[in-house]
Amino acid sequence: MIKFYSGNIACAEGAIAAGCRFFAGYPITPSTEIAEHMALRLPQVGGIFIQMEDELASMAAILGASWGGMKAMTATSGPGLSLMQENIGLGAMTETPCVVVDVQRAGPSTGMPTLIGQADVMQARWGSHGDYEIIALSPSSPQECFDLTIKSFNLAEEYRVPVILLMDESVSHMSEKVIIPPKEKIKIVERKKPKVKPSEYLPFKADDYVPPMACAGEGYAVHVTGLTHDEKGYPQATSPEVQEKLVRRLCDKIRKNERKLRDIEEFEMEDAKLAIVSFGTTARSCKAAVKRARKRGYKVGLIRLRTIWPFADEYFEKIANEIKQFVVVEVNYGQIKLEVERCVGKKVHLLPKMGGEIHKPEEIYKKIKEVYNGN
Amino acid sequence: MKYWVKEELKPPHGKVYIIKDRCKGCGFCIDFCPQQVLQESEEFNAKGYHPPKLVENEKKCIGCGFCSLVCPEFAIYIEKEEEKND
Amino acid sequence: MEIEAETHPLDKYLRTDRIPHIWCPGCGLGTVLNCFLHALEESDIDLKNLAIVSGIGCTGRVAGYLNVDSYHTTHGRAIPFATGLKLANPKLKVVVFSGDGDLFAIGGNHFIHAARRNIDMTVICVNNYNYGMTGGQLGPTTPLEAKTTTSPYGNVEHPFNLCHVAAASGAVYVARWTALHVRRLKESMKEALNKKGFTFIEVIASCPTTYGRRNKMPTGLDTMRYYKEKSVIKHGIDPSEADIEIGGDIIVGKFVDIEKPTFDEILKKLEEKIK
Amino acid sequence: MRKEIKFSGFGGQGIVLMGNIAARASAIYDGKNAIFTPSYGPEARGGAASSNVVISDDEIDYPYVTEPDVLVAMSQEAYEKYAPMLKDGGLLIIDEDLVKLKNGEGKVAKVPATKIAESLGKRIVANIVMLGFFTAVTKLISYEAIKKAVLESVPPKFKELNEEALDKGYERGKKVKDGKNGKMA
Known part of the structure; x- marks a missing residue:
């Protein structure tokens, strides 16, 4: 089926296709159409839409719904994501599958509510207090808004972690062709359930990093707490040993699977001497610039990050020697640039924008020429 | 109904159970x-x-169970003794 | 002679491997939880489908002691978490147990909106007039002039009358008791558990360690004796007439018991309509 | 071949819908690549409204309109604001009763879209008249495609009216294109 969807609508449809049956949200530009579309669609498929009183409540509600056995999502923008952070931490600590869509606008504070920003990259990673790992994906087209929303749900279920879909205002409002595969062709992942009797079940004991999850009403009488807890789920808030084991596992279940979670589009990278690194709508401009530069003989390629977190450390470490120069193009003042620099161990060039618009291809092309020719 | 009056006049009786180590001595x-x-x-x-x-x-003790309800530690409870007429 | 026992008949409702609980001697919280266990025992509630949600604070620990699906969430957010839980699985009987600070200061907005929506859940607020776990700071229910660690010269703020807030926000059942009114509290808990809609019970309870000793009631027993002296039962009165003041009567009773369609009932009707 | 189109006018004329229909027609029914981006937010309430379409046979990377090949202006304010953006040699399409041209225009096509809509009894379909005209004049979208896209965008009871509006605009456009009315300068 071919549809003509905006990124926001594609995201909402992707959620429905992924099996999301609970949405709690609070209106905020530029994500509002996701909530509106969920309000329209969920009652048609037996799902629940609730507009909460704020983003804190929205985030708490989707955690509750997830423990109630439903796949759940909220959608917001930067200011709302800030308000959700404490409960994103609760989601990480209690290993609650859920999806948080952040349609990025320009900040800080209220910033430019109707225009693009890409500066929530670090907020998505480090927004809540304490050590934890999270997964974040970033789409560049309405098609990817659909596909990556489904993927977000699948990863949330597989890894039992909140997954953040880092959209941006541009991709959220542009409309483009979206191909919706038939239902049976869409891969759907469900959370692992316990196979043992309630008396033998340890709700936070994991054999392969991710424990099976018993939801409310399934007879397992699980205690779930944001306090440091043992494998039984009981608070052990004064035991550094329990903390060590728990937090290490919460982080390692993502870190140790970085390669599996990695999702990168390489364009013209085979013989590239200079690599552009970008994500989201901005990457589209980069692609146009790379095409132009290639026509003029520049050996330049594009690395587009679809998975932002966990960061592809190993990938960048590996290509650090082959690629002479890196240019990161992003609508912020160098958040991904810092990550690339950390991995490749040398100076990385930055072409930032503070927000309100994406780069035009000619700006990027100009930067390519400059860096390539060593000016 | 005539038996009712007779039986009710007999005060009920309760057996008091105490889980001593749970008590925190609040005195309620x-x-x-x-x-x-x-x-x-x-x-x-x-x-x-x-x-x-x-x-x-x-x-x-008439087995009213107030102590059982008011105890914050689940440390005391009552068993009502069967009311027999003998 | 009293009989020495090892276990309690209501232990089946508790995670006994976590007892004794962390609450201080003379704290009313254990009494409230105990009444709740008795209410469960006397109700027809399927434990498999009972879920307890708490926020943060001393009362927030209730969830961890009950041997059912229980969720100890973040400060103030028990109600929205419970909202999601209940809507996602309508079979559940969801009970929120939390304190006055958690439910009415940091979480106050969620309380009024859940009541407005008539989400089918029971909220039990243990009101001990202060933030106990952090050492006795003033809270949204601290009476005017009461001494706390952040009102060392006496509280200068007017407190909430929680039952008035609940009723005004749309709760279908509103009752207030003290921790001394154990039988009536237990009965109210049974009524609330068996009623559909947003039901609310405020329990005024002692906090000797951080509130009582700064306010001339150094033990739980002092506070309980005060309740005995000052409590007046007035069923059915307008809860706006049940403000709490230092030295004044503590008006208790069942204030509201009305019928109103719940959020999920209305939603179900809507789903039928659009089919 | 990448073509950029900007539809513009004032709030309430259905400018955003025009762009959406045009891009959808091209993407779904002509099988081309097309992107639609609305002007968005507070700036879209009152004042000059615009919506943007990029149509291409190839993959569209940069999604925005910067130098329109075609500018459709349905208000004076929109014309004055956006005309300077028009690409050299680009085509300007105006509602001739609502826009007074200044000097130095290149190619211009004029249509009394609002008047035609009023003659059909509904001023509100001026945007559809304009879409029909645009389709005939630019040939960037096929008639069949735009018709399907228009009809699926309107409520059933207004299908007939919109079809008529589209056709009126299209007929007018064909004449202009063929030079019969001589209005395409």
Whole structure:
């Protein structure tokens, strides 16, 4: 089926296709159409839409719904994501599958509510207090808004972690062709359930990093707490040993699977001497610039990050020697640039924008020429 | 109905059970027992509190269960003795 | 002679491997939880489908002691978490147990909106007039002039009358008791558990360690005796007439018991309509 | 071949819908690549409204309109604001009763879209008249495609009216294109 969807609508449809049956949200530009579309669609498929009183409540509600056995999502923008952070931490600590869509606008504070920003990259990673790992994906087209929303749900279920879909205002409002595969062709992942009797079940004991999850009403009488807890789920808030084991596992279940979670589009990278690194709508401009530069003989390629977190450390470490120069193009003042620099161990060039618009291809092309020719 | 009057006149009776080591000595059960059948014991429990004990004339407990409800530690409960007519 | 026992008949409702609980001697919280266990025992509630949600604070620990699906969430957010839980699985009987600070200061907005929506859940607020776990700071229910660690010269703020807030926000059942009114509290808990809609019970309870000793009631027993002296039962009165003041009567009773369609009932009707 | 189109006018004329229909027609029914981006937010309430379409046979990377090949202006304010953006040699399409041209225009096509809509009894379909005209004049979208896209965008009871509006505009456009009315300068 071919549809003509905006990124926001594609995201909402992707959620429905992924099996999301609970949405709690609070209106905020530029994500509002996701909530509106969920309000329209969920009652048609037996799902629940609730507009909460704020983003804190929205985030708490989707955690509750997830423990109630439903796949759940909220959608917001930067200011709302800030308000959700404490409960994103609760989601990480209690290993609650859920999806948080952040349609990025320009900040800080209220910033430019109707225009693009890409500066929530670090907020998505480090927004809540304490050590934890999270997964974040970033789409560049309405098609990817659909596909990556489904993927977000699948990863949330597989890894039992909140997954953040880092959209941006541009991709959220542009409309483009979206191909919706038939239902049976869409891969759907469900959370692992316990196979043992309630008396033998340890709700936070994991054999392969991710424990099976018993939801409310399934007879397992699980205690779930944001306090440091043992494998039984009981608070052990004064035991550094329990903390060590728990937090290490919460982080390692993502870190140790970085390669599996990695999702990168390489364009013209085979013989590239200079690599552009970008994500989201901005990457589209980069692609146009790379095409132009290639026509003029520049050996330049594009690395587009679809998975932002966990960061592809190993990938960048590996290509650090082959690629002479890196240019990161992003609508912020160098958040991904810092990550690339950390991995490749040398100076990385930055072409930032503070927000309100994406780069035009000619700006990027100009930067390519400059860096390539060593000016 | 004539039997009803006769039976009700016989006061009910309760057996008092105490889980001594759970007690934190708040005194609620002792203070608010309508029959005043409880008092603080001299003995210390494992946590160093004085759990309650029955006063001499234990027959006064009517098994109302107030102590069982008011205890914050789930440390005391009542079993109503069967009301027999003998 | 009293009989020494090892276990309690209501232990089946508790995670006994976590007892004794962390609450201080003379704290009313254990009494409230105990009444709740009795209410469960006397109700027809399927434990498999009972879920307890708490926020943060001393009362927030209730969830961890009950041997059912229980969720100890973040400060103030028990109600929205419970909202999601209940809507996602309508079979559940969801009970929120939390304190006055958690439910009415940091979480106050969620309380009024859940009541407005008539989400089918029971909220039990243990009101001890202060933030106990952090050492006795003033809270949204601290009476005017009461001394706390952040009102060392006496509280200068007017407190909430929680039952008035609940009723005004749309709760279908509103009752207030003290921790001394154990039988009536237990009965109210049974009524609330068996009623559909947003039901609310405020329990005024002692906090000797951080509130009582700064306010001339150094033990739990002092506070309970005060309740005995000052409590007046007035069923059915307008809860706006049940403000709490230092030295004044503590008006208790069942204030509201009305019928109103719940959020999920209305939603179900809507789903039928658009089919 | 990448073509950029900007539809513009004032709030309430259905400018955003025009762009959406045009891009959808091209993407779904002509099988081309097309992107639609609305002007968005407070700036879209009152004042000059615009919506943007990029149509291409190839993959569209940069999604925005910067130098329109075609500018459709349905208000004076929109014309004055956006005309300077028009690409050299680009085509300007105006509602001739609502826009007074200044000097130095290149190619211009004029249509009394609002008047035609009023003659059909509904001023509100001026945007559809304009879409029909645009389709005939630019040939960037096929008639069949735009018709399907229009009809699926309107409520059933207004299908007939919109079809008529589209056709009126299209007929007018064909004449202009063929030079019969001589209005395409």
